[in-house]
Amino acid sequence: MTYRNDLLQLIEKLKPFDTDKKLIRIGPSKDGGYLVPDDLEGIKVLISPGVDVESKFEWECAEKGMEVHLIDASVKGPAMEHPKFQFYPKFLGIGTEELTLEAFIINNGIHLTEGDWMLQMDIEGAEWESLIQLPKDLMERFRIMVIEFHDLDNLFNRPFFSIAKKVFEKILQTHEVVHIHPNNIFHSHKINGIDVPRFMEFTFLRKDRIQTKKPATTFPHSLDRECTNNLAYPLPKIWYSN
Numbered sequence: 001m002t003y004r005n006d007l008l009q010l011i012e013k014l015k016p017f018d019t020d021k022k023l024i025r026i027g028p029s030k031d032g033g034y035l036v037p038d039d040l041e042g043i044k045v046l047i048s049p050g051v052d053v054e055s056k057f058e059w060e061c062a063e064k065g066m067e068v069h070l071i072d073a074s075v076k077g078p079a080m081e082h083p084k085f086q087f088y089p090k091f092l093g094i095g096t097e098e099l100t101l102e103a104f105i106i107n108n109g110i111h112l113t114e115g116d117w118m119l120q121m122d123i124e125g126a127e128w129e130s131l132i133q134l135p136k137d138l139m140e141r142f143r144i145m146v147i148e149f150h151d152l153d154n155l156f157n158r159p160f161f162s163i164a165k166k167v168f169e170k171i172l173q174t175h176e177v178v179h180i181h182p183n184n185i186f187h188s189h190k191i192n193g194i195d196v197p198r199f200m201e202f203t204f205l206r207k208d209r210i211q212t213k214k215p216a217t218t219f220p221h222s223l224d225r226e227c228t229n230n231l232a233y234p235l236p237k238i239w240y241s242n
Contacts, residue, residue: 004192007155008238010165011194014202015240016177017213021205023179023221027057031227034120034146035179037205040064043143044115047071049092049101049130050122050148055079057120066118071104093126094133101130105138116143116206125150131167140174145204153189153198175204176213180240184226184233195236216240 019037027033032054046061051072062068062084070078073091088108091098105111119142121127127147131139154160182197189196219235226232 004194006165007161007194007196010155010161010168011239013172014168014177014180016180016216017210018216019176019178019205019213020211021178021209023203023223025223025225026060028054029225030054031183032057033225034201035181035203035221035223036118036144036146037178037203037209039143039205039209040118042115043118045069045110045113045117046120047101047105047110047117047142048120050124051075051078051087052122053079055085058082058085061118067113069104069108069110071099091126092123092130094129098126101134102138111138111141117141118143119145119147121146122148128163128167132163132170136170136174139171140206142175142204143206143209145171145175146201147204148183148199148201150199152196152200155196156191156194171204175206176210177202178205179203179216179221180235181220181224182233182235183228184230185228186233187231188233188236195238197233197236200235 021037021039023035024038025033025035043066046066046068048058049071051070055078058068059080059082062082068085071088071090073089077087078085092101181201183199186198189198219240
């Protein structure tokens with residue numbers, strides 16, 4: 001089991017900041033909609049692994065002029081169509097039947113595009129291996145990253161904690177957490193007084209885009225919406241309150 005202080009130290013690093021870029025909501029007022037910084041001008045590409053049955057987030061980004069790359073082998077295509085959509089029936093990961101995020105970017109020439117990118121990732125647990133192998137120079141191309149992290153209740157287990165810590169610390173080299181939203185599909189998971197939602201949506205903003213920041217202290221955000229019809233599950237105070 002993870003030592004309590006180690007987990008608390010990681011949570012401290014992940015506490016969100018309010019920045020000079022206010023948050024806006026893109027996508028539906030339900031699961032599939034996310035809060036992102038109002039800093040989208042100049043973002044040329046959205047990479048969206050994990051399509052499922054909702055594509056309004058991607059559609060709104062396409063309407064803002066982004067080239068949208070949707071990746072998911074579990075569906076036949078996006079739920080909506082747009083001229084700027086490109087769909088790939090692939091799974092991301094590191095297995096023999098999967099494609100790494102780095103390989104996807106290189107194979108499709110995305111690394112040759114000018115301007116910044118955005119990442120919106122919801123791939124049911126494969127995010128850990130996908131992100132840990134992504135080179136820093138490619139991660140830095142993402143101005144904004146919205147990632148749903150899964151199986152966070154396993155942070156209490158030392159092997160999983162070690163991997164998750166490496167992933168988060170890698171991201172935090174170049175980005176800051178600017179929002180966290182628990183997915184209320186599951187109830188609270190608490191051990192030793194630490195409440196860790198099993199699934200949480202993290203929004204990251206690249207550090208060079210931030211002029212001012214202060215700890216975020218108000219959750220849920222006024223634009224947050226529950227992911228399911230289950231009881232509301234606000235972000236536990238340990239994730240943002242000193």
